[in-house]
Amino acid sequence: xxxxxxxxxxxxxxxxxxxxxxxxxxxxxxxxxxxxxxxxxxxxxxxxxxxxxxxxxxxxxxxxxxxxxxxxxxxxxxxxxxxxxxxxxxxxxxxxxxxxxxxxxxxxxxxxxxxxxxxxxxxxxxxxxxxxxxxxxxxxxxxxxxxxxxxxxxxxxxxxxxxxxxxxxxxxxxxxxxxxxxxxxxxxxxxxxxxxxxxxxxxxxxxxxxxxxxxxxxxxxxxxxxxxxxxxxxxxxxxxxxxxxxxxxxxxxxxxxxxxxxxxxxxxxxxxxxxxxxxxxxxxxxxxxxxxxxxxxxxxxxxxxxxxxxxxxxxxxxxxxxxxxxxxxxxxxxxxxxxxxxxxxxxxxxxxxxxxxxxxxxxxxxxxxxxxxxxxxxxxxxxxxxxxxxxxxxxxxxxxxxxxxxxxxxxxxxxxxxxxxxxxxxxxxxxx
Amino acid sequence: xxxxxxxxxxxxxxxxxxxxxxxxxxxxxxxxxxxxxxxxxxxxxxxxxxxxxxxxxxxxxxxxxxxxxxxxxxxxxxxxxxxxxxxxxxxxxxxxxxxxxxxxxxxxxxxxxxxxxxxxxxxxxxxxxxxxxxxxxxxxxxxxxxxxxxxxxxxxxxxxxxxxxxxxxxxxxxxxxxxxxxxxxxxxxxxxxxxxxxxxxxxxxxxxxxxxxxxxxxxxxxxxxxxxxxxxxxxxxxxxxxxxxxxxxxxxxxxxxxxxxxxx
Numbered sequence: 231x232x233x234x235x236x237x238x239x240x241x242x243x244x245x246x247x248x249x250x251x252x253x254x255x256x257x258x259x260x261x262x263x264x265x266x267x268x269x270x271x272x273x274x275x276x277x278x279x280x281x282x283x284x285x286x287x288x289x290x291x292x293x294x295x296x297x298x299x300x301x302x303x304x305x306x307x308x309x310x311x312x313x314x315x316x317x318x319x320x321x322x323x324x325x326x327x328x329x330x331x332x333x334x335x336x337x338x339x340x341x342x343x344x345x346x347x348x349x350x351x352x353x354x355x356x357x358x359x360x361x362x363x364x365x366x367x368x369x370x371x372x373x374x375x376x377x378x379x380x381x382x383x384x385x386x387x388x389x390x391x392x393x394x395x396x397x398x399x400x401x402x403x404x405x406x407x408x409x410x411x412x413x414x415x416x417x418x419x420x421x422x423x424x425x426x427x428x429x430x431x432x433x434x435x436x437x438x439x440x441x442x443x444x445x446x447x448x449x450x451x452x453x454x455x456x457x458x459x460x461x462x463x464x465x466x467x468x469x470x471x472x473x474x475x476x477x478x479x480x481x482x483x484x485x486x487x488x489x490x491x492x493x494x495x496x497x498x499x500x501x502x503x504x505x506x507x508x509x510x511x512x513x514x515x516x517x518x519x520x521x522x523x524x525x526x527x528x529x530x531x532x533x534x535x536x537x538x539x540x541x542x543x544x545x546x547x548x549x550x551x552x553x554x555x556x557x558x559x560x561x562x563x564x565x566x567x568x569x570x571x572x573x574x575x576x577x578x579x580x581x582x583x584x585x586x587x588x589x590x591x592x593x594x595x596x597x598x599x600x601x602x603x604x605x606x607x608x609x610x611x612x613x614x615x616x617x618x619x620x621x622x623x624x625x626x627x628x629x630x631x632x633x634x635x636x637x638x639x640x641x642x643x644x645x646x647x648x649x650x651x652x653x654x655x656x657x658x659x660x661x662x
Numbered sequence: 663x664x665x666x667x668x669x670x671x672x673x674x675x676x677x678x679x680x681x682x683x684x685x686x687x688x689x690x691x692x693x694x695x696x697x698x699x700x701x702x703x704x705x706x707x708x709x710x711x712x713x714x715x716x717x718x719x720x721x722x723x724x725x726x727x728x729x730x731x732x733x734x735x736x737x738x739x740x741x742x743x744x745x746x747x748x749x750x751x752x753x754x755x756x757x758x759x760x761x762x763x764x765x766x767x768x769x770x771x772x773x774x775x776x777x778x779x780x781x782x783x784x785x786x787x788x789x790x791x792x793x794x795x796x797x798x799x800x801x802x803x804x805x806x807x808x809x810x811x812x813x814x815x816x817x818x819x820x821x822x823x824x825x826x827x828x829x830x831x832x833x834x835x836x837x838x839x840x841x842x843x844x845x846x847x848x849x850x851x852x853x854x855x856x857x858x859x860x861x862x863x864x865x866x867x868x869x870x871x872x873x874x875x876x877x878x879x880x881x882x883x884x885x886x887x888x889x890x891x892x893x894x895x896x897x898x899x900x901x902x903x904x905x906x907x908x909x910x911x912x913x914x915x916x917x918x919x920x921x922x923x924x925x926x
Contacts (some may be wrong), residue, residue: 341887391754448782448783451783453783485926525779529780531772534761534780541758542756542757544754548718548720548750548752549756550740550741551770579882
């Protein structure tokens with residue numbers, strides 16, 4: 231803001247100072263806009279259903295529904311940012327999911343016996359490794375042979391689904407290991423009321439520490455600082471938001487039948503006031519994935535290279551960056567994330583079907599794009615992609631809640647996708 | 663001490679580069695001494711940029727030797743070149759438009775903290791210091807460089823080259839996209855680097871630019887070096903003749919000279 235704008239009329243001055251106040255927060259306007267859009271969708275459905283939609287159980291369900299897509303979307307962001315694409319994610323989820331459940335039901339019990347407590351972790355890790363290897367295989371063809379990623383992963387989309395069929399001749403396998411099943415969420419797959427508050431408070435502390443650390447770093451070098459009120463406001467609003475989400479999760483109590491069943495199994499008395507469900511395990515997993523992926527994308531050299539390649543591949547090469555290895559790594563990462571996503575998806579349905587993960591590629595790509603990732607490369611954020619997945623999940627869940635199912639949902643999803651990108655394109659053109 | 667007794671900073675001998683069947687550079691030899699500016703001139707497609715790309719590691723030469731400080735070296739990637747303190751300011755500037763000035767300045771050579779994370783603060787701090795020397799008006803350290811002016815982008819490319827202690831600097835058309843004030847700034851920068859003992863290869867279309875800045879001038883024509891001359895011993899017209907005809911002044915016939923004058 232210059233002196234000239236301060237000298238404007240009183241009316242517009244209020245306008246400028248409000249804007250200036252907003253700018254002082256230095257928050258990502260795009261992300262903020264997405265949070266607003268998500269809130270608008272939820273409130274919209276709330277109004278349309280006379281408030282019946284806005285219950286803790288609905289909020290938990292629509293969140294858990296988005297997680298398999300959101301996890302892969304964090305990796306797809308890096309792929310699209312570096313000007314590639316991965317169409318094979320849904321089929322990788324299919325093949326890894328099938329492999330994991332097969333390991334749990336047949337292979338692992340044969341080696342260490344049934345109901346061994348390590349079964350779930352072996353199956354999970356095996357899934358991550360298989361996913362990573364598939365990613366490495368496809369990534370090496372893309373990065374070192376130079377076949378376009380669209381083609382390689384289109385091949386993968388077809389081939390891995392075929393492999394999934396080949397493993398079991400299309401038969402559904404079930405059930406998953408009881409501990410593994412916690413990854414699918416639901417009342418039993420949640421961490422409970424007390425643990426949820428602990429998680430909430432830890433996140434709040436992390437927010438405050440991060441704000442303080444950044445401020446100290448900037449002061450040490452004498453860079454411009456945010457005003458103190460802006461820092462405090464960010465800390466307070468951020469913490470209130472996190473604790474509010476925990477409150478919502480804890481407001482959902484286990485259904486009575488489940489509580490009785492639980493009391494019978496454990497021999498404990500039925501607790502008064504019910505059992506608080508709290509944050510579902512898959513949400514904790516997504517939180518972890520988002521943090522790690524954001525860290526990798528913004529704080530590590532690798533992430534910097536991914537963005538540089540997306541902005542100008544030649545400049546990255548001339549800067550001495552090993553662009554091939556960087557591209558290959560993005561595909562290894564998305565493969566591992568597909569393994570994790572497969573675990574959550576199969577845990578949710580308690581088994582593996584032939585079509586596990588089918589169509590994910592389109593939802594994942596849509597989540598990234600709605601979240602602000604540009605197909606031109608070089609632009610995109612991981613929290614944006616996660617929010618994009620949530621927006622789509624909120625829409626489809628809301629539509630089925632008001633009784634619009636199937637084809638109409640697809641029409642709405644398509645319209646939202648094009649509208650979001652259209653809005654973004656116009657906005658970018660305007661701001662340069 | 664005469665020129666012949668000193669060891670050149672860099673010497674490229676009999677370099678050949680071909681793209682498919684096209685010989686972009688043929689049997690070209692060139693050298694550069696400490697504190698010297700070597701102008702490289704020639705028409706479009708004469709091979710100036712390709713010859714220099716072989717030195718900066720952007721494109722490996724098919725054959726020929728590169729000697730640095732008198733020792734034979736292999737340069738097969740930009741990383742190799744940088745290890746020998748060869749820095750390049752490309753005509754395209756080679757900036758990633760979507761990231762900010764510090765990120766571009768340290769592209770491929772990011773500073774990290776003990777935790778292995780990017781040390782953004784130190785990188786920004788060093789960028790601010792270098793830019794303060796090159797272009798004190800530069801204040802945009804946190805926006806993507808896409809939004810900056812041509813002169814500011816050029817300043818980042820120059821800052822990147824000099825920050826890492828370049829001993830050999832390749833400048834490909836450094837003033838082609840600049841206004842008069844910014845061009846003067848770049849010339850001033852070249853003089854300063856020259857005084858510090860940096861050897862500079864200066865590729866330019868602009869014969870006046872080259873005459874103003876260079877000590878020696880190498881003329882390229884269809885991938886070959888026509889001649890390398892001391893600036894003091896030639897006139898701009900003679901150099902222009904070499905650029906257009908691809909022959910040394912003494913080889914040019916009266917008829918060709920007449921044609922040249924007609925064209926001019």
